Every structure is written in structure tokens, then in C-alpha cells.
Amino acid sequence: AQSVTQLGSHVSVSEGALVLLRCNYSSSVPPYLFWYVQYPNQGLQLLLKYTTGATLVKGINGFEAEFKKSETSFHLTKPSAHMSDAAEYFCAVSVDSGYSTLTFGKGTMLLVSP
């Protein structure tokens, strides 16, 4: 069975600062990894995903994440935070079982101050 750990339930940054949201996973088979974002009172939206190939993945809104197998990590970064990035972010893992059952982390709320 797979699991996901997101370090920090809340992360605060200033506008223009680096955003780093941490995600570690465990999986007995090669994982497929995702970051989803949830804006207030909305559903989840896919930010980016890693399936195979290049380990540095670029997503929407300037976010990117790097799959590091040796560290079992998939941290999410953005060079410069914007006020509109304030949201809750979820890391998720799936295995190549032919269908995409996702196991989610508990989420990290990103707070951006002026």
C-alpha cells in the first residue's frame, strides 16, 4: 500500500518569496505522483503530475516539482509567490494498476502575505 506525508499543515510566505511544499511518499512499486490545488470553496485542480520520463515536472501557474527516487520525495516549488497562490495543496500517489486510485496527503495550506 502507498502513503503520502506532507510536512507542515500550514506554510506562510511573503509575496515574491520562494514557495516550497514538501511531499514524501512510500510505495512498493514505481509511483505516479500528483499535486492538486484547492482554492477556497472549489474542487481540486491538477497542478502537475509525474508518470515516467523527466523527473523535473512543470505545471500550471509557474509551479514545478522534482521526483527524487532516492529521497522518495516530490516537493513542489515556485520561485516567486503571488497572492493568488494562497490555497490548499495536496500531494497524491497512485500505482500503475490500470486505474488511478489516488492516495492523498493531508494537505498543506499556503498563506501568502503582502
Added chain:
Amino acid sequence: EAQVTQNPRYLITVTGKKLTVTCSQNMNHEYMSWYRQDPGLGLRQIYYSMNVEVTDKGDVPEGYKVSRKEKRNFPLILESPSPNQTSLYFCASSLTGTDSYEQYFGPGTRLTVT
């Protein structure tokens, strides 16, 4: 527009009064799933369906039922709701097979059971 719709978006009910939350998708996806989201717990899977007439339990199925009579619809049924089922519920869908790695989420249904 490709989308997952849920109804109702908000529901307040009383203990024991049967209710159904509908979910529909227009993307011809085989896989559909229900999650509940609770503060500090992230999203947990309730039930999923790999295709018509094929359903299976997720991590937290107790107190819920589902059915999949048509490909596009996947209703969630609470036969006798209890206060501990107060939560935010999300329906999701995806393709299966080698391109199955992205789930599309509905906007959510906020349920309060008093």
C-alpha cells in the same frame, strides 16, 4: 465543456433521513470515485467504480452505498446519515488504462447532518 457535476452543492439534513448525492460526468470516463474531505485528514476514498456495475470499497466505506447503472452517473447514497458523516464530498472520474493518471474532480457537496 468537460466536467464533473455534483448535486446538491450544499445539504443540511437530520440524522437518519436517507439522502442521495448525485454525480455525473460527460467525458465518457470508465473510472469514478467518491471522496470525503475532513480538516486535517485530507481526502479519503469512500467507494470507487471501474465501470458500469463494477464497484468496490475504498478506505472509509461504512455508512455509504453507491451504484453504477450508467457510465456517466455514480450516485452516493447515505441510507441513515449520522453526524459523523458531516463532511465535504467530492466525486471524481478518469479514464482507465495507460492514460488513466489524471482524475477530474467535481465542485464538492458540503453535507451537514444534525
